[in-house]
Amino acid sequence: MSDKLTAKQVLAALKAGNERYVASLASTEHVSIPPPALVHEHKPSAIILGCSDARVPVELVFDQGLGDLFVIRVAGNVVAPSQIGSVEFAAEKFGTRLVVVLGHSHCGAVTACIEALVNPEQYYSPNLQSIVDRIRPSVLNLHEIATASGDDVDMDELIDRSIRANVGMSVSQLKHGSRILEDMVNAGDLLIVGAEYDVATGKVNFFED
Ligand SMILES: [Zn+2]
Numbered sequence: 001m002s003d004k005l006t007a008k009q010v011l012a013a014l015k016a017g018n019e020r021y022v023a024s025l026a027s028t029e030h031v032s033i034p035p036p037a038l039v040h041e042h043k044p045s046a047i048i049l050g051c052s053d054a055r056v057p058v059e060l061v062f063d064q065g066l067g068d069l070f071v072i073r074v075a076g077n078v079v080a081p082s083q084i085g086s087v088e089f090a091a092e093k094f095g096t097r098l099v100v101v102l103g104h105s106h107c108g109a110v111t112a113c114i115e116a117l118v119n120p121e122q123y124y125s126p127n128l129q130s131i132v133d134r135i136r137p138s139v140l141n142l143h144e145i146a147t148a149s150g151d152d153v154d155m156d157e158l159i160d161r162s163i164r165a166n167v168g169m170s171v172s173q174l175k176h177g178s179r180i181l182e183d184m185v186n187a188g189d190l191l192i193v194g195a196e197y198d199v200a201t202g203k204v205n206f207f208e209d
Contacts (some may be wrong), residue, residue: 006099007191010045011206014100017063018204024175026063035066044070047090049170050102051077055199058102062204070096075111076166077101079173091190096189099174099190103167104197110135110163114155117143138165142209160209167194169206 005013020026047070048058058064058071070090072083090096103110113135116122124132139162146153171194175185184190194207 005020005045005097010098011100011191011193012078014046014062014064014098015204015206018061018202020063021061022202026060027065032121039068039108043065043094043096044090044096046070046098046100047096048072048100048102049074049077049079049083049087049174051075051104051107053107053199054105055106056102056104056197061102061197061202070094075128075131076107076113076135077103077170078109078166078169079177080130084174084178084181087174089131090179091181091184097190099192100206101167101170101192101194102197103163103170103194105160105163105199107159107163107166110139110166111140111159114143114159135162135166137176138162138169140167152204163192163195164207171207 016113017026045064045068048062049072050056050058052073052075058073059066059069062069070086072086074080074083087099091099109131112124112128113132116132117136117139142158142161142165143153148160158182171192174181174192176182181190185192194209195204199202
C-alpha cells in the first residue's frame with residue numbers, strides 16, 4: 001500500500017484484503033522474501049492494535065504484505081501506556097493515518113475477565129491480572145445487567161457483548177488517553193476505528209461511527 005493514501009482509502013484496502021482472505025483468494029507472493037527496499041523504507045499504511053491470540057494473524061487477515069502494517073499485539077487488545085506510545089510513535093514518525101483496534105470472537109482474555117467476575121476466587125498472576133483489570137470496566141456493567149434479573153446468564157452472549165465493549169473502550173482510550181493522538185484525531189489527521197474478527201468465518205466487521 002502507498003503512504004499517499006488517506007485513512008478512508010487505507011480502511012477500504014483493509015476491507016478488500018479481508019474479503020480476499022475470507023474468499024481464500026489471499027495473495028502470497030509479497031510475503032515470500034523481504035524486498036531490499038524495506039531496509040530503508042518503513043511506511044506502514046495502518047496501525048493495528050490486536051489481540052495476541054494465535055488465531056488472528058493480522059497481516060494474513062487483511063491480506064497485507066511485509067511493511068504494510070504496524071502491529072501491536074497484546075492479550076485482550078488492551079490499552080496501557082506502552083500501547084499508546086507505540087501508536088504515537090507510528091502516527092508521528094511514519095505519518096500513518098489509520099488505527100484499527102482489532103478484537104475477535106472467543107477472546108480468552110475477555111473470557112478470563114468475565115470468569116473473574118463470576119468467580120471472585122479466581123486467581124491470576126499479578127501480571128495477567130493487570131490485563132484483566134484493564135478489560136474489567138467494559139465488562140462490569142454488562143455483567144451487572146446480565147445478572148440483575150436473577151435468571152441464568154447467557155455466557156456466550158455476555159462474552160460477545162463484552163468483546164465489542166472492550167474494543168470500544170480501547171478505541172476511546174486511544175482517542176482520549178493521549179494529547180498527541182487526540183489532537184491528530186481532532187485535526188482530521190488520524191482515524192481510529194474498532195473492528196472484530198470472527199474466528200469462525202475469518203470476516204472482520206468494522207465498527208464505524
Ligand atoms: Zn483475544
